[in-house]
Amino acid sequence: MATPEGRDYWKWLIAVFCVAVVASEIFVVRQNRVLRARVASADAAARQMSFLRTQGDRTVYESSMTGKCPPFNDARSGEPSAGPLQVSIYFSLKRDCMSCVEDVVGQWNTALRNPIAKSLNVRGFTEIDGTRAQTVLDRDLEPAFPITHVPDIEDKLAAAGVPTTPVVFVSHPTTGRILLTYAPRVGEKGDPSLIERLHNVLAPCT
Amino acid sequence: MTKRRLAVRGFALLGALLACTTWIACRGGWKGTVEERNGIQYVTNEGEGLDEGRVREELRTVWKVGGHPGQPPFSVVMWADFDAEGNVYVLDYRQQTITKVGPDGRVAGQFGKRGQEPGELSKSRRFALVDSKLFFANEGNGRIEVLGTSGEVFPPVQLPEVRDPGEIYFAHQKFQVARRFVPNGSYVYTYDPSWKLDRALRPAEPQKDRMDVIRSHNTVCPGPDGLWIVHMLLNRIQKIGWDGRVLLETSRDLDWAFPKDEQGNVIPEILVHRACAVDPKGNLYVVYSNPEDWKRGNDVYKFGPDGRLLQKAFTLPVFNATMMRFDREGNLYVGDETSLTKAKIERTEER
Numbered sequence: 001m002a003t004p005e006g007r008d009y010w011k012w013l014i015a016v017f018c019v020a021v022v023a024s025e026i027f028v029v030r031q032n033r034v035l036r037a038r039v040a041s042a043d044a045a046a047r048q049m050s051f052l053r054t055q056g057d058r059t060v061y062e063s064s065m066t067g068k069c070p071p072f073n074d075a076r077s078g079e080p081s082a083g084p085l086q087v088s089i090y091f092s093l094k095r096d097c098m099s100c101v102e103d104v105v106g107q108w109n110t111a112l113r114n115p116i117a118k119s120l121n122v123r124g125f126t127e128i129d130g131t132r133a134q135t136v137l138d139r140d141l142e143p144a145f146p147i148t149h150v151p152d153i154e155d156k157l158a159a160a161g162v163p164t165t166p167v168v169f170v171s172h173p174t175t176g177r178i179l180l181t182y183a184p185r186v187g188e189k190g191d192p193s194l195i196e197r198l199h200n201v202l203a204p205c206t
Numbered sequence: 207m208t209k210r211r212l213a214v215r216g217f218a219l220l221g222a223l224l225a226c227t228t229w230i231a232c233r234g235g236w237k238g239t240v241e242e243r244n245g246i247q248y249v250t251n252e253g254e255g256l257d258e259g260r261v262r263e264e265l266r267t268v269w270k271v272g273g274h275p276g277q278p279p280f281s282v283v284m285w286a287d288f289d290a291e292g293n294v295y296v297l298d299y300r301q302q303t304i305t306k307v308g309p310d311g312r313v314a315g316q317f318g319k320r321g322q323e324p325g326e327l328s329k330s331r332r333f334a335l336v337d338s339k340l341f342f343a344n345e346g347n348g349r350i351e352v353l354g355t356s357g358e359v360f361p362p363v364q365l366p367e368v369r370d371p372g373e374i375y376f377a378h379q380k381f382q383v384a385r386r387f388v389p390n391g392s393y394v395y396t397y398d399p400s401w402k403l404d405r406a407l408r409p410a411e412p413q414k415d416r417m418d419v420i421r422s423h424n425t426v427c428p429g430p431d432g433l434w435i436v437h438m439l440l441n442r443i444q445k446i447g448w449d450g451r452v453l454l455e456t457s458r459d460l461d462w463a464f465p466k467d468e469q470g471n472v473i474p475e476i477l478v479h480r481a482c483a484v485d486p487k488g489n490l491y492v493v494y495s496n497p498e499d500w501k502r503g504n505d506v507y508k509f510g511p512d513g514r515l516l517q518k519a520f521t522l523p524v525f526n527a528t529m530m531r532f533d534r535e536g537n538l539y540v541g542d543e544t545s546l547t548k549a550k551i552e553r554t555e556e557r
Contacts, residue, residue, distance in 0.1 A: 128322075129320065129328050129329060129346050130322060130328030130329055130344075130345070130346020130347045130348070131322045131328070131346070131347045131348060131349075132328075132345070132346055132347065132348045132369075132370070133328075133346060134322065151320070
């Protein structure tokens with residue numbers, strides 16, 4: 001198909017077709033590479049998710065076993081030989097919602113009226129900044145346990161790896177190591193789980 | 207033919223005139239309204255302000271203290287006041303200490319500490335230097351603390367009307383003690399220099415729900431002819447006369463959408479205003495939150511004594527302003543977390 005000027009348009013058409021084929025091939029190869037990278041990243045995320053789920057299941061299981069009696073063991077007398085468990089309650093009158101603090105303090109005030117009280121040594125820690133904070137503590141919260149004033153408690157707790165308050169740690173009477181932790185989120189008021197777990201821990205296996 | 211040409215020229219001229227008028231109208235300027243209801247002037251401030259495009263204000267730093275090695279380690283610079291010799295007393299909110307800075311910006315001493323005993327401070331945000339004594343709104347201890355200019359302790363003042371003094375100023379020959387949150391009572395109480403109650407200014411508004419207490423969060427700025435109450439969470443600024451009468455209410459069109467709940471109430475979670483200051487001429491400067499970054503508050507807008515918006519004055523040379531105030535000479539002091547800057551405002555007329 002030559003034109004009057006003598007140009008051969010067939011050759012041009014074939015050349016254009018060849019270029020289009022090569023370009024589309026390059027495009028497909030690139031897309032394929034991108035797709036493989038995405039699949040690999042999705043696989044990695046799935047593996048990470050699976051790992052986290054396993055870790056989460058394990059943590060939940062281990063927590064759920066706290067305070068239960070181990071299988072195939074003899075019954076115990078129930079007398080703690082090492083002394084009362086140390087209960088440390090940390091809260092902030094500056095940062096925490098007032099009802100959250102009231103809830104935690106109220107729970108431990110109630111616990112200290114129960115028979116388990118003799119097995120616990122409860123102490124509170126907060127920053128008492130000013131007489132108005134002291135009044136709130138004495139008149140509104142009325143803790144049935146001693147409170148220690150810690151200046152800049154939020155910063156000090158954060159430096160010790162405790163970013164949020166209120167938080168409760170139950171620790172071993174002699175080694176001081178943490179046995180149980182209670183860190184309710186806002187909106188989880190009235191959660192009795194720690195006191196229940198403590199009841200379990202302190203009740204002798206039969 | 208000549209008539210036709212004339213008509214065409216006339217239309218062209220008219221069109222040009224119309225275009226010019228439209229351009230001038232859209233160019234900026236103040237397009238607000240002033241409406242009087244029950245003796246109160248309600249000012250809306252659409253547009254860019256009366257002085258926008260006519261006057262330019264720029265800050266020139268005189269000195270800066272803090273924020274550098276070898277300088278006092280301020281935690282949060284919360285307030286500053288001045289004595290007759292030009293010394294500046296700077297309150298650090300976190301430490302509850304006062305640093306005395308000389309007129310040249312050099313540190314001359316430090317006193318004050320946190321605690322509950324007489325002479326000790328807790329959660330103090332403001333103090334007023336009157337007759338060589340510093341009177342602190344000692345909010346955490348629920349009283350007015352009195353210290354000398356070298357830290358001498360004087361008996362504190364207990365105010366039966368104000369159990370939570372949030373701010374204190376001395377203007378119009380009286381102490382003004384303001385509350386940051388106002389669930390009941392009044393926003394401001396004024397006392398004579400011997401601490402005898404003068405009057406309660408601006409009663410609390412009826413509280414419908416718990417959030418209304420939060421919505422009452424405010425800061426006060428005294429001016430030559432009255433007090434400005436700047437609501438921190440609402441786009442609302444009021445000016446109160448010394449007799450307690452509300453003189454005017456003003457605001458500016460915010461350049462971001464203001465969130466409201468289903469009942470149309472403003473959701474009180476975003477800090478609109480950060481700080482305010484009144485210059486010796488009675489103009490109000492207000493620090494607004496930066497709409498692009500809520501952690502920042504450094505855009506300053508200027509209102510005239512009549513509540514009309516003058517212009518966006520300048521952007522402060524700090525990340526987030528914690529305080530702002532003028533001295534008697536019109537120098538501006540700006541605090542952020544770690545430093546206090548003294549600056550002069552340079553005004554230039556633009557053509």
